[in-house]
Amino acid sequence: MSWTRKLVPSYFSGAVLAAIGFIVGSQYVWRVIGGVNWDLNDPGASGNFLEQGFLAGFVLMTLGWLIGIGAFKYPFTWMLGLKDPDHNEELRLAGKDAGIIRYFRFTTDHKVVGIQYLVVTMIMLAFGGLGAMLIRTELMFPGAWAFPKETYNTIVTMHGMLMILTIISFFVGPFGNFVIPIMIGARDMAFPRLNALSIAFLIIAMAVYAFIPFMGIGDPLTTGAGVQTGWTVYGTLADQTGIGVDALALAVILAGVSSQMGAVNLITTVIAMRAPGMSYTRMPMTVWGSIGASILSALGTASLTVDLVMIVMDRVFRTSFFFAATAGDFANNGYIGGGSAWLTQNLFWFFGHPEVYLLVLPAFGFVMDVTSVFARKPLFGYKTAILGLMGVVVLSFLVWMHHEFVSGFLPELRGFYMASTELISVPTGLIFLVLLGTMWRGRIWMTVTMGFVFAFTWSFLIGGITGIYLSDVPADVQLHGGMFVTAHFHYTIVGGALMGFLGAVYYWFPKMTGRMMDEKIGWISFWGIQIGFNGTFLAMFYVGLQGMPRRVADYSPLFAGGNLVASISAFVLGASVILYFYNVIYSWKAGPIAEANPWGAKTLEWTTPTPVPLENFGEIPVVTSGPYNYAEPATPSGVPARGVEAGPAIG
Amino acid sequence: MNSRGNLRTPIILWVVISILLAALYYFLAPVLAQAGAIPPLASDVADNAYQIMAIFTYLSIPVFVGVVVFAAYSLFTFRSRGRPTDIGPQIYGNTRLLGWWLAASFVLITVLYVIGFNGLAQLEAAAPASALHVRVTAQQWIFNYTYTDYNISSSTLYLVENQPVEFTVTSLDVHHSFWIPEMGVKADAVPGELNTFVATPNKLGHYTVRCMELCGVLHSDMNTNVVVETSSQFGTWISQQMSVRPASLFAAVQLPEAALLDASGKRS
Numbered sequence: 051m052s053w054t055r056k057l058v059p060s061y062f063s064g065a066v067l068a069a070i071g072f073i074v075g076s077q078y079v080w081r082v083i084g085g086v087n088w089d090l091n092d093p094g095a096s097g098n099f100l101e102q103g104f105l106a107g108f109v110l111m112t113l114g115w116l117i118g119i120g121a122f123k124y125p126f127t128w129m130l131g132l133k134d135p136d137h138n139e140e141l142r143l144a145g146k147d148a149g150i151i152r153y154f155r156f157t158t159d160h161k162v163v164g165i166q167y168l169v170v171t172m173i174m175l176a177f178g179g180l181g182a183m184l185i186r187t188e189l190m191f192p193g194a195w196a197f198p199k200e201t202y203n204t205i206v207t208m209h210g211m212l213m214i215l216t217i218i219s220f221f222v223g224p225f226g227n228f229v230i231p232i233m234i235g236a237r238d239m240a241f242p243r244l245n246a247l248s249i250a251f252l253i254i255a256m257a258v259y260a261f262i263p264f265m266g267i268g269d270p271l272t273t274g275a276g277v278q279t280g281w282t283v284y285g286t287l288a289d290q291t292g293i294g295v296d297a298l299a300l301a302v303i304l305a306g307v308s309s310q311m312g313a314v315n316l317i318t319t320v321i322a323m324r325a326p327g328m329s330y331t332r333m334p335m336t337v338w339g340s341i342g343a344s345i346l347s348a349l350g351t352a353s354l355t356v357d358l359v360m361i362v363m364d365r366v367f368r369t370s371f372f373f374a375a376t377a378g379d380f381a382n383n384g385y386i387g388g389g390s391a392w393l394t395q396n397l398f399w400f401f402g403h404p405e406v407y408l409l410v411l412p413a414f415g416f417v418m419d420v421t422s423v424f425a426r427k428p429l430f431g432y433k434t435a436i437l438g439l440m441g442v443v444v445l446s447f448l449v450w451m452h453h454e455f456v457s458g459f460l461p462e463l464r465g466f467y468m469a470s471t472e473l474i475s476v477p478t479g480l481i482f483l484v485l486l487g488t489m490w491r492g493r494i495w496m497t498v499t500m501g502f503v504f505a506f507t508w509s510f511l512i513g514g515i516t517g518i519y520l521s522d523v524p525a526d527v528q529l530h531g532g533m534f535v536t537a538h539f540h541y542t543i544v545g546g547a548l549m550g551f552l553g554a555v556y557y558w559f560p561k562m563t564g565r566m567m568d569e570k571i572g573w574i575s576f577w578g579i580q581i582g583f584n585g586t587f588l589a590m591f592y593v594g595l596q597g598m599p600r601r602v603a604d605y606s607p608l609f610a611g612g613n614l615v616a617s618i619s620a621f622v623l624g625a626s627v628i629l630y631f632y633n634v635i636y637s638w639k640a641g642p643i644a645e646a647n648p649w650g651a652k653t654l655e656w657t658t659p660t661p662v663p664l665e666n667f668g669e670i671p672v673v674t675s676g677p678y679n680y681a682e683p684a685t686p687s688g689v690p691a692r693g694v695e696a697g698p699a700i701g
Numbered sequence: 702m703n704s705r706g707n708l709r710t711p712i713i714l715w716v717v718i719s720i721l722l723a724a725l726y727y728f729l730a731p732v733l734a735q736a737g738a739i740p741p742l743a744s745d746v747a748d749n750a751y752q753i754m755a756i757f758t759y760l761s762i763p764v765f766v767g768v769v770v771f772a773a774y775s776l777f778t779f780r781s782r783g784r785p786t787d788i789g790p791q792i793y794g795n796t797r798l799l800g801w802w803l804a805a806s807f808v809l810i811t812v813l814y815v816i817g818f819n820g821l822a823q824l825e826a827a828a829p830a831s832a833l834h835v836r837v838t839a840q841q842w843i844f845n846y847t848y849t850d851y852n853i854s855s856s857t858l859y860l861v862e863n864q865p866v867e868f869t870v871t872s873l874d875v876h877h878s879f880w881i882p883e884m885g886v887k888a889d890a891v892p893g894e895l896n897t898f899v900a901t902p903n904k905l906g907h908y909t910v911r912c913m914e915l916c917g918v919l920h921s922d923m924n925t926n927v928v929v930e931t932s933s934q935f936g937t938w939i940s941q942q943m944s945v946r947p948a949s950l951f952a953a954v955q956l957p958e959a960a961l962l963d964a965s966g967k968r969s
Binding site: 194199200203206278279280282284286287290291373374390391392395425426427428429430431432433434454456457458459461464465468469472473475476479480482483485486487489490491492493494495496504507508511512515518519521522523524525527528530531532592595596597599600601602603604605606608650679680681 | 706737738739740746747749750751753754757761764765768769771772775776779780781783784785787788789790791792793794795798799802803806807809810813814816817818820821823824825870874875876878880882885886887888889891892893894895896897911912913914915916917918919920921922924
């Protein structure tokens, strides 16, 4: 039957095998190893069997998913020497003539993967935002009035970690995949199957993540369901929280592997697949920013993976990586001891700090690119911009211990980490120089994207300046761990990365979907987002200065005023983001048809027809100038005077 | 065509708005502090921290205003109505401006370093011999205080005005963080490790201790009281405590912590 050939393999068959895998894995541990008479409510041995069953279920679920979507098909046919795929088969795998189903299966075309990433990350963003709304609901009034405290802690954890996973992939995922290969004049990513695999990993990671709030319900050994550790998942607390931490660890490891695969792929693509004439100094800044982010992703994520593996080992196999040699411990908890609680902080933040730069670097590149486009001016200092981006990349690995100024770990090193942290403001300042210089005497076209560039400038400036307060040890000792910090990093991450993302969706929407986004709804949602965002986090700065700690379900009436303002503003922000999402969905279906180059940009992705054909270019273009030469005469197709030569075939 | 715009207007705006904001901050900050925008300060460490924050605020006003003024001026002056029909001047950068920008950045960074390292030196000054020694033991979800000079334990922290105090912070279970907002004292309580912090309370009164690191269900309730009192009041309290708690009982209470300290073997 033809529909079975269409649906197998696809994400649907993958989902079926994933469900079967989970049931087989978990039931094997619970029913066969645990025994027929094993009782969930028996506090003796039940905890471990419960966790081991879930872990086995998750592992088989992942395997089932990968088998079901056909990810192993080609590696195995090659390994067994059965058949080498020819060009036609490669094209079929890339979704040639497949219709809409190509978005629901293991498809290697980078544009399909980009759209898949866009949809998946926007769904993740919606759930992360829901978490934020729930947090602000609880904090609207003093006194833990909306949820029990353990539920609140789980919401905080899930909001934090989900948003981080979202923001890691919501720029280099959708745009890094869809746009960057075309930007550098390539026909696809360097490793198309790895690319399809990375989105498949992200999807299954999110499926595992969705288990968290339900795990541990009715478990007598832990206090409530979910994970109550905050996104830092310090090993000491993670050991005694609900069994949801196993799902969290596995989901984050899978998502981390996904982002590492994407990073390696992107770096290789940019190094190896650039069109003739596309030298490193002719690449748009978006490419540079995404490369910087990919370097951080490839090098930093491993540290978090190690941390989470150790946490699961401590929980399930009773190792003691994070437990010091305390005499009472063996008797009380069954640990041997000899570990270090500082280790979990170091492993986490060695990932954690490069990671926040990984979130904003692509947005840095993007805002510089579009400022040039909408001001019709070249970048004010191309090499200055590269210096800024790469300076941040290098320095970001040298600052992580500023998260541990009060931890007591090697206090004599605090001076060094204070100095390196403050040094990072130099390369970041260069980005602002480039932005301001590019705007100066331009022809600024105020599209919604450009609005988000100004919003980025405003928010990241506030985020950066408050970061200076936190980099200074005596001031940080007072502010550390409070709402001031929360407000600061939301100004950098929401104000930096999210503003960049929202602008980027608006900017590349015509190329990705063939339709323009609605401008009027765009501006309304833009102003709603700005008012809501600034209201929320300026109020949060205020309660932070007043002395409100982070991650508390309940607080002193002293902080009530600021929190009420923050909550109401947060609901404005939430409503505006919903309006933005509505704009995306509505315009995707019914927006006006876009021309090939609606913004008049000079980068290569706008020289292709819309929708972009399967192998992007009929002939690979030969690049003869930088991406911002607005003085060059444009040919009717929008391509500047550039020679062409026949490009190599795919594969 | 756009209006050309000039450099003079934004520079004047920058200077004027910066001065206005600095003046506003100068006059408004004490009023806001009085109204509860920051906790009432009660130690040398807190004074130090808020002094640094005030200097930073004065330093960041021109930086903030400069970027905002130039961006806003560009937005209003060089804005094109709808899609631009011509292109802007093709300027590819300005090495001299870059040089000045970098120079200004490094000057600002140097100022930050001077302030920061100076403050750090004050923060890290060793406890004088007259210091009161308090061992803070955090556990879910209480703080327990041991006065090692007197072998006394208490769940409320009593301190003496103008007497330096050395806190040695540890935890029995998970990460906590010991914070006295009014005194600017903050030290993570890390299981199996000792973390010291020296401060001198300089104002009588009742203050709070908050836990600053998510430590489980009742994290938000992990608040206790601090009382800063005169040395004669404190002496009375100490002698009361010593009389009601015999030494043998005290030893039994202290056993788990003593074992912890022996076994860790580090930083004691």
